[in-house]
Amino acid sequence: MRIDDVRDVLSANDRRAAANRERFRSWGAYVVNLMSAPGAGKTTILERTLAALAPRDRVAVVEGDVRGSYDRERLRAVAEVPVLQINTEVAYGGECHLDAVMIGNALDGVDWPGTELVLIENVGNLVCPAEFDVGEACKVMVASVTEGEDKPLKYPLMYATSALLVLNKVDLAAAVAFDRAAFLANCRQVNPSLEIIELSARTGEGVSSWLNWLERQMRAAR
Amino acid sequence: MRIDDVRDVLSANDRRAAANRERFRSWGAYVVNLMSAPGAGKTTILERTLAALAPRDRVAVVEGDVRGSYDRERLRAVAEVPVLQINTEVAYGGECHLDAVMIGNALDGVDWPGTELVLIENVGNLVCPAEFDVGEACKVMVASVTEGEDKPLKYPLMYATSALLVLNKVDLAAAVAFDRAAFLANCRQVNPSLEIIELSARTGEGVSSWLNWLERQMRAAR
Numbered sequence: 268m269r270i271d272d273v274r275d276v277l278s279a280n281d282r283r284a285a286a287n288r289e290r291f292r293s294w295g296a297y298v299v300n301l302m303s304a305p306g307a308g309k310t311t312i313l314e315r316t317l318a319a320l321a322p323r324d325r326v327a328v329v330e331g332d333v334r335g336s337y338d339r340e341r342l343r344a345v346a347e348v349p350v351l352q353i354n355t356e357v358a359y360g361g362e363c364h365l366d367a368v369m370i371g372n373a374l375d376g377v378d379w380p381g382t383e384l385v386l387i388e389n390v391g392n393l394v395c396p397a398e399f400d401v402g403e404a405c406k407v408m409v410a411s412v413t414e415g416e417d418k419p420l421k422y423p424l425m426y427a428t429s430a431l432l433v434l435n436k437v438d439l440a441a442a443v444a445f446d447r448a449a450f451l452a453n454c455r456q457v458n459p460s461l462e463i464i465e466l467s468a469r470t471g472e473g474v475s476s477w478l479n480w481l482e483r484q485m486r487a488a489r
Numbered sequence: 490m491r492i493d494d495v496r497d498v499l500s501a502n503d504r505r506a507a508a509n510r511e512r513f514r515s516w517g518a519y520v521v522n523l524m525s526a527p528g529a530g531k532t533t534i535l536e537r538t539l540a541a542l543a544p545r546d547r548v549a550v551v552e553g554d555v556r557g558s559y560d561r562e563r564l565r566a567v568a569e570v571p572v573l574q575i576n577t578e579v580a581y582g583g584e585c586h587l588d589a590v591m592i593g594n595a596l597d598g599v600d601w602p603g604t605e606l607v608l609i610e611n612v613g614n615l616v617c618p619a620e621f622d623v624g625e626a627c628k629v630m631v632a633s634v635t636e637g638e639d640k641p642l643k644y645p646l647m648y649a650t651s652a653l654l655v656l657n658k659v660d661l662a663a664a665v666a667f668d669r670a671a672f673l674a675n676c677r678q679v680n681p682s683l684e685i686i687e688l689s690a691r692t693g694e695g696v697s698s699w700l701n702w703l704e705r706q707m708r709a710a711r
Contacts, residue, residue: 304526304527304528304613305526305615305636305640305643305644306526306633306635306636306637306640332643333616333643333644333645333646334642334643334644334645335642335643337639337642337643361616361620361646362616363585363614363616363617390616391526391615391643391644392585392614392615392616393527393613393614394555394583394584394585394612394614395585398583411528411635413528413633413635413658413661414527414528415528417559418527418528420556420557420559421527421554421555421556421557421559421560421613422527422555422556422613423555423556424555424583436635438664439635439661439664439665442660442661442664443661443691469665
């Protein structure tokens with residue numbers, strides 16, 4: 268694509284993102300765009316989140332995958348909340364990210380007034396998802412200790428645009444000789460204001476910190 | 490992008506890939522395009538590979554990253570082989586993959602006659618790298634047991650287009666309760682002819698199988 272084409276695409280995306288944001292606002296929903304590399308643990312974190320919040324808050328999910336609805340099925344097994352599935356392979360050429368148009372098209376089929384929280388699980392990819400505003404209130408990224416300490420420096424945009432980093436799989440830190448201090452220093456280098464919560468979605472350690480953070484954000488946005 | 494634009498981009502890529510392939514052939518080099526999600530262990534596998542092969546084979550590496558030359562520095566610490574660094578952030582808009590134009594432009598600065606093996610480390614991403622022929626003889630992907638068993642179904646193109654899957658971090662399989670049978674079944678579903686080698690680049694277990702595979706391919710291509 269030429270630079271002008273890229274500008275057109277991003278400008279069209281931003282117009283649609285503003286429309287999505289207005290729709291979320293009309294419902295009263297706080298919206299998180301959850302991003303990570305494949306396998307970092309987004310879906311397991313969402314399972315924990317739905318198990319805790321769905322009984323008392325009105326929550327909905329948008330799932331982004333190249334193919335399939337495996338994560339939708341996992342989440343529906345945890346809580347009976349609405350889960351929209353977007354497959355980029357079907358209508359969007361196998362794109363490696365979600366954009367505002369995909370989210371907008373998916374939302375055109377639904378009306379969720381009174382929904383307090385919308386969790387958008389992006390396609391697993393450390394690069395392009397960070398480039399697209401989808402109308403979220405907040406970008407949250409997940410990293411896992413098994414990915415190594417150097418990723419903030421090699422994939423800086425996602426680390427730079429996220430408000431919160433959830434560092435997952437801390438139960439494996441010793442097994443992979445994870446250098447926590449080096450990782451945190453690399454995070455600070457690309458985003459000095461990045462908040463960081465460490466947890467293991469598998470064991471449950473630290474999950475309450477994430478839930479508390481999320482509820483603080485929802486309250487502050489009201 | 491419209492469909493016509495996508496076709497133009499891919500056709501331009503394939504013309505450049507053919508030129509790259511002819512250049513590799515003129516050197517007598519076997520070329521591997523190594524792909525994976527971020528943090529699956531491509532660089533650690535390349536460290537092991539260079540340590541074993543560089544003393545007796547003429548090897549060169551092309552490193553693809555959004556930003557930085559951290560992997561180049563790691564590899565240069567293992568063996569004094571040529572390592573070209575491509576940063577997609579600098580000249581290619583932060584692209585999430587390598588394509589034939591990037592590789593061709595990087596090769597324009599070098600001449601490596603007699604090189605027997607060129608290892609191309611793609612940008613860490615399970616989606617788009619699989620869409621671009623860069624002139625390689627063979628696509629090899631790395632998956633790690635910490636990514637989960639469902640990834641072949643959710644990111645099918647890379648699994649479908651790779652000749653070999655290196656399943657890394659098998660030393661962590663018990664810690665993450667990795668369901669090996671389910672993973673292998675999912676691999677077979679998207680690519681019945683996919684070869685699979687299991688190893689741990691960290692401990693060294695299984696690495697000799699990968700080295701033997703690589704040497705068989707190099708011999709067969711001569």
